[in-house]
Amino acid sequence: MSRSALARWAVDATSVCAAVGVLLVVGPRPFGDPPVGPGTTASLVLTWATVASALIVVAIATYARRPPRATGAGGVALALVIAGLASVDTSPVIRVAAVAAGAAFVLAVANFVGVVLETRSHAAFVIVGAASIVAVAARVTVRDPFRDLWCAPYCRDNPLLVAARPDWAVAADRLLAAVALGWCVLAVVQVARSRLSVWSRSSAALGVAAVAIGSLIALTEPGRTTWSDPSAWVPGSVPATLIPALLLAAHPHLQAWRTRVQARTLSAALADALQPDGVAERLQRAVNDPSIRLLFLTASGTYLGPDGEPAERDSRQAATTVDLDGEAIVLIEHRPRSHGQLAAALTPAVTVAVENERLRVLASAELAELRASRRRIVERADAARRRLERDLHDGAQQRLLLLGMDLARAAESADDDQRERYRAAIHHTRDALAELRDLVHDQIPPVLDELGLVEAIRSFAETSPIPLLVDVEPSSLHRPPAAVERAIYRLARSMMDDGKSAGASKVWIRLTEKDGQFTAILKHDAAHTIDPTDDEDRVGAAGGRLLITIGPDGVEYVASFP
Amino acid sequence: MKVIVIDDMVLVREGIVRILRDHGIDVAAAAGSAEPVHELVAEHDPDVVILDIRMPPTFTDEGLRAAAEVRARRPHTAVLVLSQYLDAAYALQLLREAPERVGYLLKDRIMELSTLTDALRRLGEGETVIDPTIVTRVLGRRRESDSLARLTTRELEVLGLVAEGLSNRAIATRLGVNERTVESHTTQVFQKIGLEPSTDIHRRVLAVLTYLRVNN
Numbered sequence: 071m072s073r074s075a076l077a078r079w080a081v082d083a084t085s086v087c088a089a090v091g092v093l094l095v096v097g098p099r100p101f102g103d104p105p106v107g108p109g110t111t112a113s114l115v116l117t118w119a120t121v122a123s124a125l126i127v128v129a130i131a132t133y134a135r136r137p138p139r140a141t142g143a144g145g146v147a148l149a150l151v152i153a154g155l156a157s158v159d160t161s162p163v164i165r166v167a168a169v170a171a172g173a174a175f176v177l178a179v180a181n182f183v184g185v186v187l188e189t190r191s192h193a194a195f196v197i198v199g200a201a202s203i204v205a206v207a208a209r210v211t212v213r214d215p216f217r218d219l220w221c222a223p224y225c226r227d228n229p230l231l232v233a234a235r236p237d238w239a240v241a242a243d244r245l246l247a248a249v250a251l252g253w254c255v256l257a258v259v260q261v262a263r264s265r266l267s268v269w270s271r272s273s274a275a276l277g278v279a280a281v282a283i284g285s286l287i288a289l290t291e292p293g294r295t296t297w298s299d300p301s302a303w304v305p306g307s308v309p310a311t312l313i314p315a316l317l318l319a320a321h322p323h324l325q326a327w328r329t330r331v332q333a334r335t336l337s338a339a340l341a342d343a344l345q346p347d348g349v350a351e352r353l354q355r356a357v358n359d360p361s362i363r364l365l366f367l368t369a370s371g372t373y374l375g376p377d378g379e380p381a382e383r384d385s386r387q388a389a390t391t392v393d394l395d396g397e398a399i400v401l402i403e404h405r406p407r408s409h410g411q412l413a414a415a416l417t418p419a420v421t422v423a424v425e426n427e428r429l430r431v432l433a434s435a436e437l438a439e440l441r442a443s444r445r446r447i448v449e450r451a452d453a454a455r456r457r458l459e460r461d462l463h464d465g466a467q468q469r470l471l472l473l474g475m476d477l478a479r480a481a482e483s484a485d486d487d488q489r490e491r492y493r494a495a496i497h498h499t500r501d502a503l504a505e506l507r508d509l510v511h512d513q514i515p516p517v518l519d520e521l522g523l524v525e526a527i528r529s530f531a532e533t534s535p536i537p538l539l540v541d542v543e544p545s546s547l548h549r550p551p552a553a554v555e556r557a558i559y560r561l562a563r564s565m566m567d568d569g570k571s572a573g574a575s576k577v578w579i580r581l582t583e584k585d586g587q588f589t590a591i592l593k594h595d596a597a598h599t600i601d602p603t604d605d606e607d608r609v610g611a612a613g614g615r616l617l618i619t620i621g622p623d624g625v626e627y628v629a630s631f632p
Numbered sequence: 633m634k635v636i637v638i639d640d641m642v643l644v645r646e647g648i649v650r651i652l653r654d655h656g657i658d659v660a661a662a663a664g665s666a667e668p669v670h671e672l673v674a675e676h677d678p679d680v681v682i683l684d685i686r687m688p689p690t691f692t693d694e695g696l697r698a699a700a701e702v703r704a705r706r707p708h709t710a711v712l713v714l715s716q717y718l719d720a721a722y723a724l725q726l727l728r729e730a731p732e733r734v735g736y737l738l739k740d741r742i743m744e745l746s747t748l749t750d751a752l753r754r755l756g757e758g759e760t761v762i763d764p765t766i767v768t769r770v771l772g773r774r775r776e777s778d779s780l781a782r783l784t785t786r787e788l789e790v791l792g793l794v795a796e797g798l799s800n801r802a803i804a805t806r807l808g809v810n811e812r813t814v815e816s817h818t819t820q821v822f823q824k825i826g827l828e829p830s831t832d833i834h835r836r837v838l839a840v841l842t843y844l845r846v847n848n
Contacts, residue, residue, distance in 0.1 A: 226762045391645055408794070425814075467716060474743035475647040479654065482745070496743050503740055507716060517719045520692045529719035532773045 082532055205245040207277060213239035236596040349420070349427045350376060356415040359408040361387065365401040366428045368435075373401065376427075392416065392424050399429050400609035441610075445553070448611035452556060459510045474499040515557065527562055527579060534566055537576040547581060550588045554631045557612040558590045561627055564605050568625065569594030586632075593626040600625055633756055636672050637662040638698070639684040639714070643797045648682065648742055653672030653751070655749055664688075666698035671707060673702060679756050685715035685722065696726050703730035710755035720770050720845050723762055727841070732834040735797070760797030760837045767795040770844040782824050790817040791825075795840045799833055 079532040214234030354362045365373040365381055375381035383389070391398035391415065402424075404412055416424075474496055481492035518526035524542055531538040549555065562579055569577045574594035582589045598620045605627065609616040614631035635657055639645040642664065649659045659690035660676035663669070665688050671819070673681060681702050685695035699711040713726055723736040735755050741747045751761045771780070771792055781789065793803045800818065804811040822829040827843060830836045 463686070463716060464641070468644055471739060471742065472643050472647055474740070475644075475651060478743045478745055479651060482654075500740050500743065507718065511718075515719070515720050516686075516692065516717060521719075521725060523720050525719070525721040529721050532720060532769050532845065534773075 201248070203320065205242050208245070209239060209242035212242065310325045349423045353402070353412070353420070353421075354466060355416060357404065357408050357411045359412070361403070361405055362408070362412075363387075364424065365403065365428065366431045367399055367401065369430065373582050374431055374435050375626050376431060378438055390416070392421055394425060399422050427506070442612075444607065445611045445613075447555075448608060455514050459514065459516070462506060462510050467503060467510075470499055470503050470506070474503070515559075518559050519552065522549045523558055523582065526555075526559055527581075530559075530562060530566070535570050536566070536574060538562075538566065539576060539578045541578070541580040543580070543582045547583050550583075550631065551612075553612040554588055554614065557608045557614060557631075558588075558629060560608050561590060561592050561605055561616075561629055564600070565592045565594055565625070565627065568598065568600040569596060572596035572599045574624065587630060589628065589630045591626065591628050593624055595624040597622060598625040602627075633680070633752060634658045634660050634676065634678045635680045635682055635752065636660055636669070636676060636678045637682045638664075638666060638687070638695075639682075640664045640685070640687045644684075644742075645802070651742065651748070653746060657749070657752065666694050669698050669702060670705065673706060673804060678709060680710045680712055680752055682712045682714060685713050685717065689773070693722065693725070696722065696729065699726060699734060700729035703732070703734060708733075710734065712737060712755060712761065714742070714749060718766060718769060720766050720841055723766055724838070724841055724845065727760070727762075727804060727834065727838045731780060732760065733758060734834075736766070737761065737763045738765055754797070754802070758833075759799055759802065760834050762795060762797050762837060762841070764792075764796055767792050767841075770841065773844070779825055787817055787821045790814065791821050791840065794818060794821075795844065796835055797833060797837050800831065 170453040199270060212235040214231055214236070331422045348366045350362060353364075354360050363384070364376055365383065366375075368374055373381045373383060383401070384403055387403040388409060390402045390404065390409065392400040392402065402412065477492050477499065481489045481496065484492055515529065516528055517529050524540075524547060527538075527540055531540055550558070558581070562577075565579075566577050567573075572594070574596035577594045578592065580591040582591075600620075602616070602618050606616050606618075609629045609631075614629050617628040617630075619626040619628075635652065637645055637648050637652070637659055639648065639662075645662055649662050652659050660678055661672045663672060666683065669681065669683075673679075681699070683695040683699055685693055687694040687698075695713050695715070699713050702711050711730060712735040713722075714737055715722060716739050718738065726734055726736050728813065733755055735751050737748070737751055741751070754761050756828055771788070780788065780791075789807070790803060793806060798806065800814045801811050804814045807814070819829050825843060827839050830839070
């Protein structure tokens with residue numbers, strides 16, 4: 071999970087916990103007023119209305135999905151929780167509420183830290199957030215309810231109390247009031263900056279301000295507000311009239327949020343469809359028919375399976391085609407009874423995914439065919455060379471040997487004068503044999519196939535026109551596949567040819583094997599004249615990759631074969 | 633001297649047999665493939681088996697394998713491999729697999745009767761025979777830091793003859809000097825190129841050829 075996703079989860083959890091805590095704490099016992107006497111019902115309605123309006127502000131800011139705004143929302147919720155905590159009593163419901171409120175506080179702190187780390191620039195949020203943490207921590211650790219004459223008769227013990235300091239507790243209350251006000255100001259700013267209509271913006275701002283005033287009154291005079299005091303009515307009555315307006319204000323945001331969720335779901339589905347064979351699997355799931363198979367039509371009218379290999383139509387299965395410009399391009403095989411469901415599943419988006427899948431399969435099949443044909447061309451050329459070599463060995467070389475033998479025998483029984491002539495003829499025969507041998511060797515040297523690459527390269531070094539330095543690591547190198555051996559041997563020859571014509575002082579070859587991967591590094595130390603096309607073809611045909619570095623100090627090939 | 637000739641090319645085989653017989657060598661048997669070699673050897677008990685390197689069924693290096701098997705089974709029978717390949721790799725392969733009394737000559741040598749008969753004689757005497765062309769090739773190869781540059785001409789000559797498989801005495805005869813001189817030369821040469829001096833012909837041929845071929 072990414073850090074921003076984590077932050078969003080923290081914000082959401084904060085808002086939910088805060089909402090639960092606020093509803094349970096503040097709802098039944100507004101600002102610590104005992105729930106008896108005239109006006110109780112009205113006070114409950116008004117208080118719930120206050121809380122609801124505050125939560126709508128929270129929702130607006132949270133769903134804006136910006137960490138600073140979300141923290142602002144969390145802060146507002148937090149201020150309300152604190153207001154509720156101010157009225158702790160012995161009810162078990164209140165205990166649960168206190169736990170929820172505590173959790174909200176922890177999450178709000180974590181969220182605040184996250185925001186500081188993420189933005190590092192929103193000074194106002196940082197200052198107000200830090201003040202909130204300090205104020206809450208101070209209040210819960212120093213406020214002893216039994217030192218408060220008003221609270222003593224029905225408040226329960228404060229389990230988080232560290233030291234009873236009534237004067238500090240009052241100071242913390244004041245700080246909390248300021249903090250609550252601060253959050254409200256920030257919330258107002260955020261709402262005012264949002265893209266709501268002027269009317270919605272001003273009503274939202276009024277609602278937030280009302281909450282702020284209520285919080286302020288409640289916190290500066292905790293426990294001493296009563297329903298005979300009009301100031302207790304203000305925070306409730308104003309937002310109660312503004313709730314519809316706030317709902318209106320929130321509406322476009324909620325709608326935008328829903329659109330975002332839909333877009334996310336769609337993009338996830340598309341990403342799924344881009345997986346190889348993801349389309350067929352999605353269709354299988356959607357139609358609940360595991361026998362669904364996609365067959366892609368090629369230009370020549372044959373079918374390709376999802377792996378790009380030629381495939382046959384299964385005549386026992388029913389088939390539905392996907393058409394492009396009136397021409398069938400994909401055949402979907404399925405059970406006969408899946409027909410209706412499949413037709414419904416083939417929405418335009420799915421059809422596009424199926425078409426894309428076909429393009430992918432056709433392209434990969436073509437690529438595989440090109441690779442195979444390159445390999446076949448090289449193999450055919452090699453086979454022709456070997457045949458030539460064998461024909462020369464069995465034919466011309468043997469005939470020349472026989473000729474030489476006959477000449478040698480004739481020379482033995484000849485007189486001195488003729489013997490000299492025979493010797494000359496034998497000499498020519500031997501030269502012809504040597505030239506023939508070199509010619510054969512230049513094709514594919516038998517030593518390469520028979521004794522392996524390392525021996526072949528060492529043999530090559532025996533007659534190389536410039537020194538060829540061979541380095542093999544590990545010394546017990548396994549024999550690579552024949553195609554790889556031939557490719558590397560060819561590279562060695564071409565590097566030597568280039569090095570020689572460019573005037574290099576030497577050629578290096580380093581062969582390494584690691585985890586079954588063979589790598590050949592070849593270089594010479596002269597300015598290049600090389601045309602690497604043939605060498606690239608060779609390496610590519612053997613399934614490898616050739617990296618070429620051409621610089622003023624020489625040419626380097628790095629050929630690696632997986 | 634009794635020999636067996638094995639070569640899959642009929643005309644060449646017959647030619648070799650004829651030449652050897654002309655020179656008074658007893659060719660006890662001739663065959664076209666390496667398969668019956670053990671029966672022939674058991675039946676005729678030859679001094680040397682002459683083998684073509686390239687024979688059926690794969691036409692690659694059957695001759696080398698047959699040579700190694702003959703040497704392993706019959707320590708007193710020598711083998712001479714005739715090859716079209718100049719690569720020292722094959723000779724080294726033979727030296728590694730078939731200890732002692734082995735020879736590796738280019739097939740062209742059947743046009744030089746004296747070289748062929750000389751090789752057979754040396755094998756009969758327990759020497760190792762490596763074709764001089766192969767030795768010249770690895771001796772003459774271009775090197776990055778030439779450790780051979782520190783050798784005198786005479787020492788290089790001695791090193792070449794050692795690589796061809798000659799004993800100290802044979803080298804002495806060849807160069808027209810006495811055996812003690814050759815001994816001091818070989819000691820000097822081995823010291824200069826950093827190899828352990830040895831009088832075992834087979835082992836020193838293997839060491840020198842490997843050194844000449846692999847050392848950069």
